[in-house]
Amino acid sequence: MALNKDLSYSEAAVLAVQREMEADARVVVLGEDVGRGGIFGQYKGLQQAFGAERVIDTPISEAAIMGAGVGMALAGLRPVVEMRVVDFALCGMDELVNQAAKNRFMFGGQGRVPLVARLPGGIWDASAAQHSQSLEAWFAHLPGVVVVSPSTPQDNYSLLRAALQCGDPVVYIEHKTLWGLRGDVDEDMAVPLGKARRVREGNAITIVSWSKQVQACAAACDALAAEGIEADLIDLRTLWPWDRETVLASCARTQRLLVVHEAVQVAGFGAEIAASAAEATGCRVARLGAPRIPVGYAPVLEAQSRVGAEAVVAAAKKLMG
Amino acid sequence: MDSSNSGATPEIIGKALYRTMVRIRAFENAAEAASQGGVSAYGQQAAGSAKVRGPLHLSTGQEAVPAGVCAHLRVSDYLTSTHRGHGHTLAKGADLVRMMCELFGKATGFNGGKGGSMHIADFSVGMLGANGVVAAGLPIAVGAAHAQKVLKKNGDITVCFFGDGAINRGPFLEALNWARVYDLPVLFVCEDNRWSATTASGPMTAGEGASARAASMDIAATQVDGNDVFSVHETAGRLVREVRDGGGPRLLHALTYRVKGHVSVDLAAYRDPAELAAALETDPIARARGHLLSHGVSAATLDAIENAARDEVDTALAIADAAPWPDASAAFSDVQTIGAGQWH
Numbered sequence: 077m078a079l080n081k082d083l084s085y086s087e088a089a090v091l092a093v094q095r096e097m098e099a100d101a102r103v104v105v106l107g108e109d110v111g112r113g114g115i116f117g118q119y120k121g122l123q124q125a126f127g128a129e130r131v132i133d134t135p136i137s138e139a140a141i142m143g144a145g146v147g148m149a150l151a152g153l154r155p156v157v158e159m160r161v162v163d164f165a166l167c168g169m170d171e172l173v174n175q176a177a178k179n180r181f182m183f184g185g186q187g188r189v190p191l192v193a194r195l196p197g198g199i200w201d202a203s204a205a206q207h208s209q210s211l212e213a214w215f216a217h218l219p220g221v222v223v224v225s226p227s228t229p230q231d232n233y234s235l236l237r238a239a240l241q242c243g244d245p246v247v248y249i250e251h252k253t254l255w256g257l258r259g260d261v262d263e264d265m266a267v268p269l270g271k272a273r274r275v276r277e278g279n280a281i282t283i284v285s286w287s288k289q290v291q292a293c294a295a296a297c298d299a300l301a302a303e304g305i306e307a308d309l310i311d312l313r314t315l316w317p318w319d320r321e322t323v324l325a326s327c328a329r330t331q332r333l334l335v336v337h338e339a340v341q342v343a344g345f346g347a348e349i350a351a352s353a354a355e356a357t358g359c360r361v362a363r364l365g366a367p368r369i370p371v372g373y374a375p376v377l378e379a380q381s382r383v384g385a386e387a388v389v390a391a392a393k394k395l396m397g
Numbered sequence: 398m399d400s401s402n403s404g405a406t407p408e409i410i411g412k413a414l415y416r417t418m419v420r421i422r423a424f425e426n427a428a429e430a431a432s433q434g435g436v437s438a439y440g441q442q443a444a445g446s447a448k449v450r451g452p453l454h455l456s457t458g459q460e461a462v463p464a465g466v467c468a469h470l471r472v473s474d475y476l477t478s479t480h481r482g483h484g485h486t487l488a489k490g491a492d493l494v495r496m497m498c499e500l501f502g503k504a505t506g507f508n509g510g511k512g513g514s515m516h517i518a519d520f521s522v523g524m525l526g527a528n529g530v531v532a533a534g535l536p537i538a539v540g541a542a543h544a545q546k547v548l549k550k551n552g553d554i555t556v557c558f559f560g561d562g563a564i565n566r567g568p569f570l571e572a573l574n575w576a577r578v579y580d581l582p583v584l585f586v587c588e589d590n591r592w593s594a595t596t597a598s599g600p601m602t603a604g605e606g607a608s609a610r611a612a613s614m615d616i617a618a619t620q621v622d623g624n625d626v627f628s629v630h631e632t633a634g635r636l637v638r639e640v641r642d643g644g645g646p647r648l649l650h651a652l653t654y655r656v657k658g659h660v661s662v663d664l665a666a667y668r669d670p671a672e673l674a675a676a677l678e679t680d681p682i683a684r685a686r687g688h689l690l691s692h693g694v695s696a697a698t699l700d701a702i703e704n705a706a707r708d709e710v711d712t713a714l715a716i717a718d719a720a721p722w723p724d725a726s727a728a729f730s731d732v733q734t735i736g737a738g739q740w741h
Contacts, residue, residue: 104547129547135578140536140571147540147555150525151475152548155540171568174530175537184508185731186520219732244733269735317736 078263086255088229089118092236093156095263097126100154103240106132107141107158107194115160116196116255142168142193146175149189154240162195162249163206176245177220192239192246197225198288198338199381200252205370208252208381210339212286215247216316216348222246222269223315225287229259231313234267242269251288272319278306281392282326282359284349285336286312289383293336296388305396315345320352327353332395333361336388341365364391410468411689414626416702417464418682421484423706424493425455427714428483428500428514432661448718449500453514454481458624458656461681462588463488465629466556466649469637475523475541475555477534479588482517482527485558491519497713503720510723511731532563535572535585542581542646554582554640562593564607573614576646584633584640585611585648588623590655595667611648623651624681627688654679 080091097103105119111133113120123131134141138159145157159165165172172193179189199208215223224239224246226232232250239246246269267273275290276297285293290311297307308326312318327333333353335346341363350361366381405413432449456463459481467488470476478485486496491507499506500514507519518526525541528534538557545553563569564587576583587607591598604610608618621632629651636647654676658665665673686699729738 102548132543132579135571135574137571137575139568140539140575143533143536143568143572144540144543144575147477147525147537147542148544148547149540150520150537151541151544153544170530170533171536175528175533179526180733181731182508182512182516183518183520183526184506184511186507186518187525219738222733222735242735244735 080261080263082258083229083261084255085229085232085250085257086117088233088261089236089250090120090122091261091263092233093119093122094125096237096240097122097130102152102154103156104130104132104148104153105156105158106134106145108134108136108160110158114158118194118250118255119158138164138167139171142171143175145191145193146171146179146189149191150179150187155191156240157191157193159193159195161200161207161252162197162211163209165193165195172247173218177218180244181220188243189245190243192236192248194248194250196252197249198251198253199371199378202373202375202378204373208371210337212249212315213339213343213345216345220245221316223249224269224313225249225315226313227251227254227287227290227311229257230261230265231267231273233261233263234265235269235313238267238269249287254288267313270314270317270319272322273311273313274322275309275311276307278308279330280305280307281332281334281396282308282310282323282330283334283336283388283392284310284312284323286315287338289336289338292383292385293388295385296392299385299389300392305392307392318349323349324353324356327359328357331357331359333359334364334388334392334395335361336364336383338383339365340368342368360395362391362395364388408692408694410630411627411685411692412694412698412702414464414468414630415682415685415689415699416706417468417488418460418626418685419703419706420493420709421460421463421487422457422682423710424487424496425457425483427710428453428497429455429661431500431714449514450502451513451515453661454659455657455661456481456484458676458680459588459590459653460484461626461629461685462586462623462651462653463558465626466584466586466633468630469634470556471553472522473550473553475525475538475545477525477538477541477555477557478527479534479558479560479563480515480527480529480531481560483514486517486519486524486527489519489524490522491524493709494713494716495519497710497717498720501717501720502722503717504723504727505720509727511727532559532566532568535559535563535568536575538583539572539575539581542576542583543579545582546579551643552641554584554637556584556586558586558588560593561587561589561591561598561602561607564610565602570610573611573616573646577614577616580645582640582643583646584636585616585646587648587650589650589652592655592659594659595663595665606650607648608650616646616648618648618650620650620652623653624679624684626681626685653681
């Protein structure tokens with residue numbers, strides 16, 4: 077039983093990679109600035125511990141980083157592929173979409189691509205349109221990959237380990253502003269991919285969210301509870317495969333579902349969950365996401381893309397009414 | 398396949414190279430015939446009756462490059478390929494019958510019918526796949542070579558085939574830089590066939606092309622007559638040895654010619670017939686035959702090699718035709734272990 081008190085989301089990720097690198101010599105890290113610990117400290121100390129041959133500083137070459145990750149995986153390694161932010165991963169999109177995700181299927185199972193692509197997502201304060209995107213729905217739409225989006229230090233530790241043990245490509249989306257979030261991390265706690273976390277229990281309404289938006293939803297649930305509305309809050313944790321069993325059981329009980337995400341609402345992953353829940357349970361559904369605008373720089377502009385607790389409360393009450 | 402240390406005589410090596418080339422030619426001729434009417438492109442109608450369906454990219458006229466290069470490779474060496482990958486796959490030692498089964502889309506093909514011509518692959522001989530995206534094989538190759546270095550598979554190398562069109566895509570630049578930065582055991586082989594889909598490559602390429610771009614990144618590049626299998630074999634042998642010995646990446650720039658159109662139904666009407674006629678004068682198989690005859694190999698011997706290749710291909714066609722289709726449930730396997738396609 078190894079309990080690490082008060083680790084940050086970033087430190088929890090370092091610990092997860094460290095444990096996997098200790099356990100399996102095939103695990104390597106590659107990406108820009110990883111030798112200095114990564115731009116968010118999420119690889120801090122790993123190159124010093126494991127050497128530059130296993131924690132590989134690379135040129136600014138996203139296509140080559142992702143493509144080399146595919147080749148490394150096919151040749152027997154288990155690479156952690158760092159993309160800095162999901163926005164930059166678009167420069168390696170063919171390598172992720174057409175190569176990593178398709179390899180196992182199109183070659184008839186001759187090869188496997190056990191890589192974890194870390195693509196930090198979400199609004200990064202005052203970072204404007206090219207450093208603040210939430211693109212998880214793109215990847216959830218893509219057969220061949222697992223999509224993970226942890227919201228706590230414990231989950232970032234446990235899910236990153238699970239991702240590295242998974243054997244298929246994993247799109248691993250940490251939030252750009254959760255790195256400093258602190259919490260206890262039990263090293264022995266396993267979190268399986270595809271299993272949601274019930275954040276709080278209630279029978280009035282089901283609220284489903286993931287990543288940083290879980291915090292806004294938790295605050296909204298407090299406000300709703302003060303008005304006598306007890307919400308069932310579910311942190312999805314893994315977007316593909318998503319935990320249908322937990323979500324649908326809750327929806328069947330509450331008959332009301334609100335899905336909340338930071339990504340633009342239009343064609344977002346919330347639509348998938350809402351439609352699935354309505355089809356399976358006949359419950360009332362609503363979605364809440366950002367307007368379909370790029371994220372602006374000035375605080376007043378950036379705020380237009382934020383989905384705050386007040387908006388969650390309002391949407392929940394509308395659904396109750 | 399590795400003829401470099403076998404003590405084989407020039408005659409034996411020459412016949413082996415000749416055999417590789419005529420097997421590729423026979424395989425592709427048969428595949429082309431079996432593809433007629435199977436794809437709708439370039440103004441052609443899809444009849445739907447073809448045995449080989451979809452885009453079929455032929456390497457007719459380019460056989461000397463894979464034959465000359467792959468003669469120096471071991472099973473433990475890796476190979477990445479292009480959308481024009483039949484020759485590379487055969488030359489790396491893949492089973493011809495299972496290749497034809499894959500082109501027919503049958504369950505007995507290398508990919509179980511999931512890939513077809515454009516994704517032909519035999520991982521069991523280190524052939525990591527043909528690729529539908531130009532230049533996509535380059536970063537994958539440097540990754541495989543990087544893994545060979547990390548895993549201390551000293552002496553094993555990765556060979557990366559790509560076309561002259563690929564040098565205008567970013568991954569080419571990124572991969573060459575990467576290979577040199579980490580001094581990886583990779584041999585880049587540019588099959589310069591002068592065409593980028595239906596556009597001539599020359600007017601689309603600034604500067605001197607693959608060799609010059611490699612040299613700018615301190616990667617030694619060697620140009621060779623890619624239609625002379627003996628030149629390719631000799632030069633590739635030297636480069637493979639240098640890479641195997643830890644010399645870092647090398648680039649072989651093989652000047653060849655794409656005899657057919659971009660895909661099998663593309664009749665290449667956009668091309669000056671004189672250009673094709675001139676190219677046919679340098680056909681690598683005819684040249685190799687002439688060379689072998691002049692060095693004492695009998696016509697009967699070479700005829701026998703050609704006949705054997707045609708018989709082998711005929712047998713493959715019959716086997717592929719009779720082979721079973723994949724079960725429909727195979728569409729749902731090999732997607733991913735967790736969260737595969739069972740949910741709509």
